[in-house]
Amino acid sequence: MKQTTTILGLLLVLFMISANIAGAITVSASPNPAPASQNVVVSVNTTISTLLCPMRVDFGDGNITNYSCSGVMTSTCNRDFNHTYMTPGTYTIQANSTGPTFCANSPNPASGSVTITCPTLSIVTPVTLTAGNVGQNYNLQLQSAGGSLPHAWSYTMDSNWLPPGLSLSPTGLITGVPTSSGTWLVNITVTDSCSPTQNTFRLFSLTINPCSSLSLTTPPTLPDATVGQMYNKQLQATGGNPPLTWSLFHSFLPGGLSLSPGGLISGVPTAAGASTITIKATDKCIPAQSVERTFSLTTDPAPTCSALAIATGSTLPTGTAGQPYSQQIMSSGGESPMTFSVISGSLPAGLSLTPTGLISGVPTTEFSGNVRIQASDNCTNPVSQKVNKDFSITIDPACSPLNMVSGSTLPSGGVGQAYSSQLLASGGEAPLSFSVISGSLPAGLSLTTSGLLAGMPTMSGNATFSVRVTDNCTLAPQTSDRSFNLNISAFPVTCQPLNLSPAGSGSAVVGQSYSAQFVASGGETPVTVSLISGSLPAGLTLSTNGMLSGVPTSSGNYSIQVEAADSCSTGAQTKQLSFPIEVEEASTSCPSLAITTPSQLTATTVGLPFSGQVQIAGGQGAVTFSLAAGSLPPGISLSPSGLLSGSASSAGNYTFSVRATDSCPGGSQSTIKPIALVVSPASSNEISLAVTPASFRMQRRSSATQVLTYRASVPGIPALQSDRGVFVAGGGIIGEVVAPVTVTTSNSVGIATESLVVPVAVARLAEEGRHARISYQRDFSGGPTPLRTSVDIFLTTGATADFNITRLQLSFDNGRAETTVLRNYPGL
Structure with missing residues (x-):
C-alpha cells in the first residue's frame, strides 16, 4: 500500500512539472517576400511535454491543416509545410494547440506573416x-x-x-489592312x-x-473554240494582291461564252468566227492595280455529222419462251452516244430495249410480231439525227405441243393370257407421265407412269377408260387426254396386225432442232423401233420408242428404213417403213463486221463523266465487245455491249484495241480496231458552268417553253444554287422567274434541268422596246466566285423566217450609207 502511494505522488509531481514548462509556438515563412504561384515553406516549431498535443495551422488564405505532436517530458515538435499563394498580398499565418491548456501556453496561438508579390512583367x-x-x-x-x-x-x-x-x-x-509601304x-x-x-x-x-507589279501571263492567242462544244479557258496573272477580279474592257465575247470574275472563259459557242477581246485584271492593292490585254479567239464551225443509219437486219433472231434472249441493235454513222427507243409496236413480253440498243430479257410466251425502233444521235451540227427501222421478231413456244398418238382401240386380250400394250405420245418435254383419269381398267391390268398397260386379265368384257399424259414443260406443264376401248375375251386371242406410220415432216435445217415420231399400232406391246437400212443425218438419233430427234450438222438428202417389232405371244410381228429426210443448209451469208468508231475519241478530263458507244457496221446477230490489247484509262470500263463509260482517275494518252464479235450462223466474225483516248489532268482552278441550248427562238406576241440543261464542273464544290432567273433586253430587266435551280455535283460534276416558260408579257415588253433578242440570265452561288449563265431568246416572225442579214450596205455615187439590220427584227 505504501509503495502504490509513492508512485502516484511521483506521477503527480511530474505532471505538475510538465505543465509548468510547456513551451511556446513559433511561426515563420521562407522565402518572405515570395512571388505569387511560387512555393513557400511555412515552419511551425512547438516545444511540448505531453504524450500527445493536437495542432492547427491557418495559412491565412482560407487553407487550414491539422496535425499532432507527441513526446515525453520536454521535447521539440518542428513541422514544415509547402504552401503556394496565388494572389499577391500580405497573409497572417496562425498556429495553435487545440488540446488541453497545458499542451502549450504562451503564445497560443502564435502568428507570423508572409508577403506575396506579383511575378515580374x-x-x-x-x-x-x-x-x-x-x-x-x-x-x-x-x-x-x-x-x-x-x-x-x-x-x-x-x-x-x-x-x-x-x-x-x-x-x-x-x-488591319496596311495602305502604305x-x-x-x-x-x-x-x-x-x-x-x-x-x-x-x-x-x-x-x-x-509594297505590292508586287501585276502582269498577265496568258498568251494573247487563246485556244480555239468549237460551235456546240463546251469551252473552258482560265486566264492567268502574276504579282499584285489577290484575289484578282477579271472583266471585259470595251469588248464582247463570242455568243454563248462568258467571263467569270475569277478569270474563267466558259460556255458553249453558238456561232463560228474570229473575235478580238480586251480583258482587264484588277487586284486588291491600295491603290488597286489594273492591267489589260487584247486576246484573239477563233471559234471553229461545229463538225458535220455523217448520216445515221440502223445497221442491224430487219429480221431479229428467233427466241424461245423461258430462255434468255439478247440482241444488240447496231447503228452506223452519226455522233455518239446513240439512244434507242421503241416508238411503235411492242416487244415480246419479258423483253426490253435499253437506251444503248440492247434487247434482252426472258420472253414469257410465244410471240410473232413487229416493232419499230428509233435511233437518235448526239449530233450538234446541224441537229440531232433520228432514224427509224421496223423489225420482226418471233418467240417460239417453250415446248412442242404434246399429243397422245396411240389409237383409241387397243389390242384385244384374253383371260389368263399375259397382256402388254405401250401407250405413246409425241412432243412435249420429257419425262412424260401417264395416268387413268376416268373409267376402269380390265381386272388384272394396271397402267405404269411410263404408259405401259400390262398384266394378266382375270375377267372377260369390254372396258372403256380415259388416260391423260402430262409432260415436264418448264414454262407450264402440258396435258393430252384420250379415251381407249379394250376388249378382253374369255378365250386366248391372237395378236392384232402390227402397223407403223410416221408423225412429223422429213424436212430439217442444219443447226436447228428437229424431231419426228414413228408410231406403231396393233400388235402386242412392248414394240421396239430400230433402223434397219440407210444412214441417219449426222446429229440425229432414233430411239427404241420411235423418236427421231437431234440437231443436224450437215445438209443432204437421206433415205432410211425403220422396223417396228412387237411382243406377240404367238410370235413376234414386224413392220417396215421407208422415210425420206431432206436437210437444208442454213443461211450463212452475213455482212462483213467492222468497227466504225473513230480511232481518236473525244478527249476527256480526270474526274469528269465519260461515255462513248463503240459503233459497228455489218455483222449479224448479237455482237459482244471486249478489250483485245492495251489498257483502258483507270476508272473507264468497256461493257459487253460496247459502252465505254466511267470517270478517268489518271491523266495520260491511252491506246487500246477493242474486239467486236458477232453471232453469224455460219460462224461468228471478229474484228479488232485500235482506239486512242486522251485524258487531260483536272485543274483545281477551273470552275465552269454552262447552259444548253445557248439560244432558241420563239414567235412574237406569244409564250414559249424550253427545257434548259445546266452542266457544272466545280472541283471541291458540292452544289451551285440560283434563287431566280431574269429576262434582260436592251440592258434592262423586263421579267423574272422566281424558282430555284440547284446543280448538285458528284465527282466535281453536276447536271440540272429547268423547264423555262417565257411569258407573252415578256415578249411584248421586248417588242415595245424594239428588241429582237431577250437574254435569260441566272446567277449561281456556292462557288468561290459567282457564276452567271445566259441564254439568248430570238423573237421571230409568225413563219419563223430564217434569214441571215446582219449588215446591209448601200452604195451611192457620191458616197456610202450604212445601216444595220437585225435578223427577225419585229419591225422588219
Missing part, C-alpha cells in the same frame, strides 16, 4: 515584327509573361505610329493588373512591303 514578342503587305490583311498577337492578368496594351501616338491602316487593341492584337518604329507598353500595377515597354520595328 515582361514582353516576349521579338522587337522585329512579322512584315506585312500593302492591301493585305495583317494580324499579329503581341505576347507577354509574368504580372497579373489581364494585361492591357497601348502606345502613345504622339511619339510614334503604327503603319496607316493598322490598329492595336487593348488585348495586344495588331490588325515602309518601316515603322512603335513603342508599345503593356500594363498588368497587379496592385500596385506593373508596366513595361518595348520599341518594335514593323515593315510593310
Whole structure:
C-alpha cells in the first residue's frame, strides 16, 4: 500500500512539472517576400511535454491543416509545410494547440506573416515584327509573361505610329489592312493588373512591303473554240494582291461564252468566227492595280455529222419462251452516244430495249410480231439525227405441243393370257407421265407412269377408260387426254396386225432442232423401233420408242428404213417403213463486221463523266465487245455491249484495241480496231458552268417553253444554287422567274434541268422596246466566285423566217450609207 502511494505522488509531481514548462509556438515563412504561384515553406516549431498535443495551422488564405505532436517530458515538435499563394498580398499565418491548456501556453496561438508579390512583367514578342503587305490583311498577337492578368496594351501616338491602316487593341492584337509601304518604329507598353500595377515597354520595328507589279501571263492567242462544244479557258496573272477580279474592257465575247470574275472563259459557242477581246485584271492593292490585254479567239464551225443509219437486219433472231434472249441493235454513222427507243409496236413480253440498243430479257410466251425502233444521235451540227427501222421478231413456244398418238382401240386380250400394250405420245418435254383419269381398267391390268398397260386379265368384257399424259414443260406443264376401248375375251386371242406410220415432216435445217415420231399400232406391246437400212443425218438419233430427234450438222438428202417389232405371244410381228429426210443448209451469208468508231475519241478530263458507244457496221446477230490489247484509262470500263463509260482517275494518252464479235450462223466474225483516248489532268482552278441550248427562238406576241440543261464542273464544290432567273433586253430587266435551280455535283460534276416558260408579257415588253433578242440570265452561288449563265431568246416572225442579214450596205455615187439590220427584227 505504501509503495502504490509513492508512485502516484511521483506521477503527480511530474505532471505538475510538465505543465509548468510547456513551451511556446513559433511561426515563420521562407522565402518572405515570395512571388505569387511560387512555393513557400511555412515552419511551425512547438516545444511540448505531453504524450500527445493536437495542432492547427491557418495559412491565412482560407487553407487550414491539422496535425499532432507527441513526446515525453520536454521535447521539440518542428513541422514544415509547402504552401503556394496565388494572389499577391500580405497573409497572417496562425498556429495553435487545440488540446488541453497545458499542451502549450504562451503564445497560443502564435502568428507570423508572409508577403506575396506579383511575378515580374515582361514582353516576349521579338522587337522585329512579322512584315506585312500593302492591301493585305495583317494580324499579329503581341505576347507577354509574368504580372497579373489581364494585361492591357497601348502606345502613345504622339511619339510614334503604327503603319496607316493598322490598329492595336487593348488585348495586344495588331490588325488591319496596311495602305502604305515602309518601316515603322512603335513603342508599345503593356500594363498588368497587379496592385500596385506593373508596366513595361518595348520599341518594335514593323515593315510593310509594297505590292508586287501585276502582269498577265496568258498568251494573247487563246485556244480555239468549237460551235456546240463546251469551252473552258482560265486566264492567268502574276504579282499584285489577290484575289484578282477579271472583266471585259470595251469588248464582247463570242455568243454563248462568258467571263467569270475569277478569270474563267466558259460556255458553249453558238456561232463560228474570229473575235478580238480586251480583258482587264484588277487586284486588291491600295491603290488597286489594273492591267489589260487584247486576246484573239477563233471559234471553229461545229463538225458535220455523217448520216445515221440502223445497221442491224430487219429480221431479229428467233427466241424461245423461258430462255434468255439478247440482241444488240447496231447503228452506223452519226455522233455518239446513240439512244434507242421503241416508238411503235411492242416487244415480246419479258423483253426490253435499253437506251444503248440492247434487247434482252426472258420472253414469257410465244410471240410473232413487229416493232419499230428509233435511233437518235448526239449530233450538234446541224441537229440531232433520228432514224427509224421496223423489225420482226418471233418467240417460239417453250415446248412442242404434246399429243397422245396411240389409237383409241387397243389390242384385244384374253383371260389368263399375259397382256402388254405401250401407250405413246409425241412432243412435249420429257419425262412424260401417264395416268387413268376416268373409267376402269380390265381386272388384272394396271397402267405404269411410263404408259405401259400390262398384266394378266382375270375377267372377260369390254372396258372403256380415259388416260391423260402430262409432260415436264418448264414454262407450264402440258396435258393430252384420250379415251381407249379394250376388249378382253374369255378365250386366248391372237395378236392384232402390227402397223407403223410416221408423225412429223422429213424436212430439217442444219443447226436447228428437229424431231419426228414413228408410231406403231396393233400388235402386242412392248414394240421396239430400230433402223434397219440407210444412214441417219449426222446429229440425229432414233430411239427404241420411235423418236427421231437431234440437231443436224450437215445438209443432204437421206433415205432410211425403220422396223417396228412387237411382243406377240404367238410370235413376234414386224413392220417396215421407208422415210425420206431432206436437210437444208442454213443461211450463212452475213455482212462483213467492222468497227466504225473513230480511232481518236473525244478527249476527256480526270474526274469528269465519260461515255462513248463503240459503233459497228455489218455483222449479224448479237455482237459482244471486249478489250483485245492495251489498257483502258483507270476508272473507264468497256461493257459487253460496247459502252465505254466511267470517270478517268489518271491523266495520260491511252491506246487500246477493242474486239467486236458477232453471232453469224455460219460462224461468228471478229474484228479488232485500235482506239486512242486522251485524258487531260483536272485543274483545281477551273470552275465552269454552262447552259444548253445557248439560244432558241420563239414567235412574237406569244409564250414559249424550253427545257434548259445546266452542266457544272466545280472541283471541291458540292452544289451551285440560283434563287431566280431574269429576262434582260436592251440592258434592262423586263421579267423574272422566281424558282430555284440547284446543280448538285458528284465527282466535281453536276447536271440540272429547268423547264423555262417565257411569258407573252415578256415578249411584248421586248417588242415595245424594239428588241429582237431577250437574254435569260441566272446567277449561281456556292462557288468561290459567282457564276452567271445566259441564254439568248430570238423573237421571230409568225413563219419563223430564217434569214441571215446582219449588215446591209448601200452604195451611192457620191458616197456610202450604212445601216444595220437585225435578223427577225419585229419591225422588219
